[in-house]
Amino acid sequence: MGAAHSASEEVRELEGKTGFSSDQIEQLHRRFKQLSGDQPTIRKENFNNVPDLELNPIRSKIVRAFFDNRNLRKGTSGLADEINFEDFLTIMSYFRPIDTTMDEEQVQLCRKEKLRFLFHMYDSDSDGRITLEEYRNVVEELLSGNPHIEKESARSIADGAMMEAASVCVGQMEPDQVYEGITFDDFLKIWQGIDIETKMHVRFLNMETIALCH
Amino acid sequence: MDGAELAGQILYTWLTLVLGLILLPSAFGVSLGISEIYMKILVKTLEWATLRIETGVAKQSVLKNSASVGIIQRDESPMEKGLSGLRGRDFELSDVFYFSKKGLEAIVEDEVTQRFSSEELVSCNLLTRTNVNFQYVSPRLTMVWVLGVIVRYCVLLPLRLTLAVIGISLFVIGTTLVGQLPRNRLKNFLSEVVHLTCCRICVRALSGTIHYHNRQYRPQKGGICVANHTSPIDVLILTTDGCYTMVGQVHGGLMGIIQRSMVKACPHIWFERSEMKDRHLVIRRLKEHIALKEELPILIFPEGTCINNTSVMMFKKGSFEIGGTIHPVAIKYNPRFGDAFWNSSKYNIVSYLLRVMTSWAIVCDVWYMPPMTREEGEDAVQFANRVKSAIAVQGGLTELPWDGGLKRAKVKDTFKEEQQKNYSKMIVGNGSLKSELD
Numbered sequence: 001m002g003a004a005h006s007a008s009e010e011v012r013e014l015e016g017k018t019g020f021s022s023d024q025i026e027q028l029h030r031r032f033k034q035l036s037g038d039q040p041t042i043r044k045e046n047f048n049n050v051p052d053l054e055l056n057p058i059r060s061k062i063v064r065a066f067f068d069n070r071n072l073r074k075g076t077s078g079l080a081d082e083i084n085f086e087d088f089l090t091i092m093s094y095f096r097p098i099d100t101t102m103d104e105e106q107v108q109l110c111r112k113e114k115l116r117f118l119f120h121m122y123d124s125d126s127d128g129r130i131t132l133e134e135y136r137n138v139v140e141e142l143l144s145g146n147p148h149i150e151k152e153s154a155r156s157i158a159d160g161a162m163m164e165a166a167s168v169c170v171g172q173m174e175p176d177q178v179y180e181g182i183t184f185d186d187f188l189k190i191w192q193g194i195d196i197e198t199k200m201h202v203r204f205l206n207m208e209t210i211a212l213c214h
Numbered sequence: 215m216d217g218a219e220l221a222g223q224i225l226y227t228w229l230t231l232v233l234g235l236i237l238l239p240s241a242f243g244v245s246l247g248i249s250e251i252y253m254k255i256l257v258k259t260l261e262w263a264t265l266r267i268e269t270g271v272a273k274q275s276v277l278k279n280s281a282s283v284g285i286i287q288r289d290e291s292p293m294e295k296g297l298s299g300l301r302g303r304d305f306e307l308s309d310v311f312y313f314s315k316k317g318l319e320a321i322v323e324d325e326v327t328q329r330f331s332s333e334e335l336v337s338c339n340l341l342t343r344t345n346v347n348f349q350y351v352s353p354r355l356t357m358v359w360v361l362g363v364i365v366r367y368c369v370l371l372p373l374r375l376t377l378a379v380i381g382i383s384l385f386v387i388g389t390t391l392v393g394q395l396p397r398n399r400l401k402n403f404l405s406e407v408v409h410l411t412c413c414r415i416c417v418r419a420l421s422g423t424i425h426y427h428n429r430q431y432r433p434q435k436g437g438i439c440v441a442n443h444t445s446p447i448d449v450l451i452l453t454t455d456g457c458y459t460m461v462g463q464v465h466g467g468l469m470g471i472i473q474r475s476m477v478k479a480c481p482h483i484w485f486e487r488s489e490m491k492d493r494h495l496v497i498r499r500l501k502e503h504i505a506l507k508e509e510l511p512i513l514i515f516p517e518g519t520c521i522n523n524t525s526v527m528m529f530k531k532g533s534f535e536i537g538g539t540i541h542p543v544a545i546k547y548n549p550r551f552g553d554a555f556w557n558s559s560k561y562n563i564v565s566y567l568l569r570v571m572t573s574w575a576i577v578c579d580v581w582y583m584p585p586m587t588r589e590e591g592e593d594a595v596q597f598a599n600r601v602k603s604a605i606a607v608q609g610g611l612t613e614l615p616w617d618g619g620l621k622r623a624k625v626k627d628t629f630k631e632e633q634q635k636n637y638s639k640m641i642v643g644n645g646s647l648k649s650e651l652d
Contacts, residue, residue: 031322051616052320058310062317095318121310142309196311202318 014086018093028092032085041082042066057142061121066091070120077126097201112188114196119187129181132162165190228376253423256574260550263358366572370421374571377419382468385412386475393478405479406457413454421575424451431582432456433511433541436504440533441543442605443515444523445556446563447570448545451578458513459483459503480510497536504538511541516598522555523547525612529602531594539585542601544609548577581608 011022020028035049036042047053047063056062069075071094072087080087094117098110122130122138136158143154165182168190182190388408395401417424432455433439439458441448452458460482464473476482483499503509516529523546534540547554552573556566570576583604588597606613 028322035321047321050320053317056313056317056320058313059317061310062314062321065314092318092322095315118310118314121314138310142313202315202322 014089017086018089019096020089020093025089028089029085032088041084042088043082058121058138061124061138061141064124065117065121068120070126071117092202095202111196114201115188115191116184119184122182129183130187131181132158134181135162252421253575253577256551259358263355366574371572374419374421377415378571381412381415381419382472384408384415386471388412389475389479393475402480408479409453409457413450416450417454420447420450420570422447422451423575423577424454425579426455427579427581429455429582431541431584433458433543433582434539434585435510436507437511437539437541437585438500438504438533438536439511439513439541439543440516440529440601440605441513441545442523442526442609442611443517443520444545444547445520445554445566445570447554447576448515449513451545451580452513452543455580457510459510460513461485461500483512493532497532500533500536504536516602520556520558522557523549523611525614526602526606526609527614527616529598531598534588534594534598534601537588539587540601541585542583542605542608544579544581544583544605544611546579546581546609546611548579551575551577554578579609583608 008022011025014020014025015022018025032042035046037046044063044067047059047066053059053062064079065071066083066088067079067081069078069080071091072080072083073090074080083091094114098107102110119130120126122134124134124137136155139158139161140151140154143157162182165186168186385408388411389405392401392404392408395404439452441452449460457480459480460476462473462484464470464484464486473482473484477484481503483503485496500512503512514533516533517527518530521527552570552575554570554576556563561569586597586601586604588594592600603613605611
């Protein structure tokens, strides 16, 4: 992060914006530099260097989420070409655990933010609704590695899940009523009362800088 | 000139000391105990330095002295547990939660790439290169550090360079001389003597302290010795205790000269670069070698590349297809005294050797393990994994299924599909598909 004093100003600013401690920020900065090859920004191609990520069936969606303008709070649709360290931290902050010392309102807000991140991952065309096509797309990606599952099974799984979502959100439908898609409010309704905490956070350790000699 | 005479005198005394105190004892395999005293003093100094740091600063050290220090606590629970929590029926939106969390964990900290950079030390060892975070604590400590730098660069480095030069030249001369003899018992005996003496000198050149454990399991003739790979020094460390047949590529330059002279004294297997690609040719030559039971054991590093000594990566199955008895050996360096890992993308061989020669010492443990053979119904890959686990357990290293070649290449598609297969098995296998949907 440089030896200049202005760097610590930046760190404090980032601390305030994202909620990470300065040591965590420093560690993440090192990781950022490793991923970007010492460049100031990261592009999509840089994520190809993470072997552990290759195993993940939805890696393309995860990588996409880093560049999604909605997650970066820079717009309502579209993808950025490259992100800098602040954007990197913004995305990371979606996965911070919910602090137990926060009050009820803040907890709800955090939860909503996390669910919104997930919603954006499903809603790839940014129209505010998860349509049947988009849902099918996600299921197919999750199951894509297995040659024994035909496309039909994947589709029927998606259809079944969509039906269930529809019954939760809209209730009984008329026979010719078409369910257009899950909106964000419907999405929240599905998750009401269910604790997503353990599923959607990454435990960042408290780093104490070891005082070491030369 | 007085100056020249003085310099001449100093040089003369210096060489005599070196000869008397180091060369002769190592030729006979005897130790005068000077290095032990040196190590004791070193350890005491470093402990004092660490203590000063810890009392000098109010903070406590929170990080464990573990092999890899990470920033996140990974959720190690298997996929089934991770997904089952919110699962009410076959498929839920929640599964995406699990995978995005895993994906983010991978992006923040990735097990594999960590292994290709040097281990970060938790305690103090007065070497800037292994401690990334440092703070100014006290003038006394800084003085000790300055003294350390002077000692390392001005006293130890010239000594070690001298020894290295002597060692290598003796080796080349010795093997060439021995190579003149016809192939008989005397030649083998002499070549062993030359090998061992020169290796011992070279190890002293690095201030190496090696502890051999379980020497009763030393690799026997006609077997294959398999070890984890951290740096080119591994070869030196193993050959100090016994002679092996090396396998490897032909190099140019100094390495090439050493290789060619080695071949004169006893048969090693050197390949041209083009031949290495032809796996069958390689395996055939190795098989021929083993078939002659009287030959020295072959030394192979199945990882294929240098790893940073905190873990053991995938063993390539080629070495395990040859047959014969495998003698596993685990090598673990003590990072406190010097970092032995060769990061070939960061340093070339010369700067690497210079770094090693200006560290305090190279301290390592070598464990010989009981021989293993391939069992009935076990294929080469499973056998390789079995040997790898044994070495990892013995050396106290973690085990990773990843290929060392990832240092330079990308993940193979077969690995990527594994996880997806597991996941889809869970979806389809557990619940019943709602087939009445249409």
